[in-house]
Amino acid sequence: MPVAITRLDLSAADLRAQACRVGDVAQARRMLAIALVIEGASRTHAAEAGGMTRQTLRDWVHRYNAEGVAGLTDRPRSGRPPRLKEAHLEKLDALVEAGPDIAEHGVVRWRRVDLQAVIAKDFKVELSERHVGRILHQRGFTRLSARPRHPKTDEGARRRVQKNFADRVAAALPASVRGKRIEVWFQDEARVGQKGTLTRLWARRGSRPRAVRDTRYQSAYIFGAVCPARGVGAALVMPRADTEAMTKHLAEISRHVAEDAHAVVVLDGAGWHGSDDLVVPENTTLIELPPYSPELNPAENIWEYLRKNKLANCLYDTYEDIVDACCAAWNALIADPARITSIASRDWANLS
Known part of the structure; x- marks a missing residue:
């Protein structure tokens, strides 16, 4: 025998209006079914409109009479206790x-x-x-590719860089730039060549997709640097990685630094980064990272993004083709400042 709706504080129109505002779809569906009953529709029609059986509608009417609209929500189910404490x-x-x-x-x-x-x-x-x-x-775990860690990595030095970065920058800055706005740039080099790299592909489960990979060894180097705070970068494609190329790259970085700012360029300890013949522009100060700690340099993540999305699975017939591919990849990155900021931002390097 159908249960009568004894709660009369809301009309069918009121229930419909509230159903439009609630975020719970199931609750809204039950409210609309009860609105049909209040308007005189048959229980069969109201139940079908609400996507339920007549018995289920009867149970919701009981809940509505007792608790109102709040009673039309699903109550938490205890379920089985977890096997692991x-x-x-x-x-x-x-x-x-x-x-x-x-x-x-x-x-x-x-x-x-x-x-x-x-x-x-x-x-x-x-x-x-x-x-x-x-x-x-x-528990928040997923399968990730491990990055290599050198056995001589000094974890304490890595933590000190992250903890005391602002103090280290302050100690390295010349007195003449004290009080100036400081831009943090991250610099590195990436070798791109005919040998190439492969990346993951969508393929049928159980298959082993194939991708082109050259066996020749001609290559070029992208000297790249990014300022995540501004979402800008500066790069040169060079035939070799040496002091001359690094000097030219520092000049290119200097050209992109804001006029009212001084750049702190964070880089690794490669020989051409600390050569006595290296020319460092006046608006630039170099900060060297501890040895064997590439994870501290977000430029490594820039290279990973470019290799996976722009430079992998490619065949380069000539050196000029390599240079063109490097330029196209870097220009695509520079055209997306938000991506630079997303990839390269580090809380420990924020000086503001």
């Missing part, structure tokens, strides 16, 4: 971040099946591989 999940986080020990675990990288075995052994909980993958995604 919070203490287990914290240990799993630490285990994934630390990586496996080949002597103990027999693998050099974690797979779901490896973590499945560890969870069963250490936590006494049996999970499927798919469930392990779901937990990893819920």
Whole structure:
């Protein structure tokens, strides 16, 4: 027997108006179904219009009579308790971040099946591989390509650069530019040549897509620098990486520095960056990064973006073709200032 709607504080028109404003689609659908009932439509028609059965509509009418519009929302479902407790999940986080020990675990990288075995052994909980993958995604993990780390990397020096960057810049600036606006530029070089690089492609699952890759060795160097705060950059394509090329690149950077500013150019310790013959413009100060720490230089991420999106899977017949490809790739980057800012911005390098 149908349940009568005893709540009369809202008319059918009021319910429709509120249904247009609520963000919950399911709640809005139930409100419209009840509005039809108030207007005299049959329960069958109202239920079909709301995408539910007559019995389900009856249950929502009970809730509406008791609680009003608020009663038409879905209540939280407790569901089954998680198989892994919070203490287990914290240990799993630490285990994934630390990586496996080949002597103990027999693998050099974690797979779901490896973590499945560890969870069963250490936590006494049996999970499927798919469930392990779901937990990893819920905990904020995903599969990423590891970047190389030199065994001589000084982690303490890297942290000191990030923590004390502003003090280091202040100590390096000449007295004549104190009080001037400071622009932070990141500089590096990238070799681009016939040998080329390959990048990931969309392809059928289970297939091994092929891409062209040359076996010749002619190449050029992009000397590039970006200022993420302004979204600008300066680059030269040179046949060699040496002091002469670096001097010309610093002059190019100097030309792009704002007239009322002084540039701090952050770069690595390559020999041509610190040569006695290097000519550094007056509006430029060089800041050298610790050795074996390319992750501190966002220019590395600029090269990664250009290789993956502009320079990979290509065949260059001549040196001129290489130069043209480098220029086209860099000009495409410069035409998108927001991308430069997005890729190269670092909180630790913000001097404002």
